[in-house]
Amino acid sequence: MNQEMNTGWGLIGASTVARQFMIDAIRAQEGHFVQAVMSSNQERAEQFARDCDIRAAYSTLEQILADPFVKVVYISTTNELHREQAIAAAAAGKHVLCEKPLSLTIEQAVEMAKACKAAGVVMATNHHLRNAATHRKIKEMIDSGAIGRPLFARVFHAVFLPPNLQGWRIDKPQAGGGVILDITVHDVDTLRFTLNSEIQEVVALSQSASMAKEGLEDGVMAAIRFENGVLAQIHDAFTVKHGGHGIEYHGDAGSIFGRNVMSQQPVGEVLLRNADGEQQIVIEHEGLYVRGVRKFCDALAGKGQPAATAEDGIKALAGAIAVLEASKTGVRQSVPTFKV
Numbered sequence: 525m526n527q528e529m530n531t532g533w534g535l536i537g538a539s540t541v542a543r544q545f546m547i548d549a550i551r552a553q554e555g556h557f558v559q560a561v562m563s564s565n566q567e568r569a570e571q572f573a574r575d576c577d578i579r580a581a582y583s584t585l586e587q588i589l590a591d592p593f594v595k596v597v598y599i600s601t602t603n604e605l606h607r608e609q610a611i612a613a614a615a616a617g618k619h620v621l622c623e624k625p626l627s628l629t630i631e632q633a634v635e636m637a638k639a640c641k642a643a644g645v646v647m648a649t650n651h652h653l654r655n656a657a658t659h660r661k662i663k664e665m666i667d668s669g670a671i672g673r674p675l676f677a678r679v680f681h682a683v684f685l686p687p688n689l690q691g692w693r694i695d696k697p698q699a700g701g702g703v704i705l706d707i708t709v710h711d712v713d714t715l716r717f718t719l720n721s722e723i724q725e726v727v728a729l730s731q732s733a734s735m736a737k738e739g740l741e742d743g744v745m746a747a748i749r750f751e752n753g754v755l756a757q758i759h760d761a762f763t764v765k766h767g768g769h770g771i772e773y774h775g776d777a778g779s780i781f782g783r784n785v786m787s788q789q790p791v792g793e794v795l796l797r798n799a800d801g802e803q804q805i806v807i808e809h810e811g812l813y814v815r816g817v818r819k820f821c822d823a824l825a826g827k828g829q830p831a832a833t834a835e836d837g838i839k840a841l842a843g844a845i846a847v848l849e850a851s852k853t854g855v856r857q858s859v860p861t862f863k864v
């Protein structure tokens with residue numbers, strides 16, 4: 525590959541999600557390659573680079589941002605680091621694909637988006653679920669009136685956090701641990717996307733049953749009212765081994781059932797039930813991260829918007845923070861407005 529002509533990516537964070545999904549998703553794009561990885565630990569960076577066949581390994585932000593082949597950064601460090609890394613990347617003229625939650629507060633996330641806008645670089649949020657063929661089909665069905673007027677949604681996203689990920693998510697509040705910033709933020713993005721509506725208010729209760737420590741939560745149930753009147757029920761957890769996952773939408777003329785669809789893998793099925801009976805919807809699955817990166821690369825080339833923009837990331841974070849606040853205070857929360 526001609527490195528001069530192609531677009532090099534720098535991975536900020538030697539993370540599991542980069543290793544499992546994102547490197548392959550970047551390499552699936554024509555003209556894009558992974559140039560470098562950065563870890564806070566040089567040895568880990570070098571090991572990661574060897575394992576994943578990446579040319580350069582760095583241990584500081586300055587080094588990776590100074591690499592002339594790095595034109596784009598993918599940030600997948602722990603959540604408290606995203607802000608500083610995104611702002612520095614923008615200042616160095618690099619495009620930014622950042623993991624969710626964008627940051628720990630709405631203000632910080634807005635700051636990141638403003639820095640990217642001011643630097644004239646593209647910023648996007650790596651919400652994978654809206655790239656799933658299942659959720660895209662569901663959105664299309666709701667938009668075309670398949671269930672009539674949407675009234676309710678129910679999200680079943682109570683899963684088991686695998687042992688290799690039982691680190692900062694369950695014991696590091698300062699890193700943005702807890703199930704709400706980890707999973708609820710994805711649910712909020714998915715609901716905003718499929719319902720084409722914004723959150724109006726939230727009530728929630730959370731649980732710290734067995735895994736989470738240091739005041740973090742490992743389970744949550746929330747009810748959300750959207751501006752279009754839809755009530756959505758959310759159930760997320762790190763502690764449920766055999767629950768399965770899915771999403772439902774109920775309207776006045778039909779119901780949609782998405783089964784096994786809250787996944788990182790291109791799997792799951794969608795059923796429509798209405799006055800004509802039950803119908804399985806044909807889904808043409810595609811890698812969620814591959815599609816997300818493709819939309820981001822298209823945006824770099826001036827073709828459209830990323831699948832989830834910086835603004836989408838801020839709005840999903842704002843919804844998750846409303847759930848967090850409601851669960852902590854017992855007080856019904858509304859979502860503040862913001863301007864990028």
Ligand code: NDP
Pocket residue numbers: 536537538539540541542562563564565568569600601602603623624625650651652689691706788
């Ligand atoms: P990991 O715990 O795998 O990685 C986070 C950080 O932990 C890394 O940047 C790394 O630090 C450090 N780390 C990783 N492995 C080791 C190790 N073996 N020993 C010591 N330190 C280690 O996190 P995830 O990949 O699960 O999540 C990273 C980010 O991506 C988060 O923001 C998360 O919310 C998001 N995410 C998003 C997903 C999506 O579908 N959009 C899915 C999963 C996560 P260093 O870089 O300094 O080496």
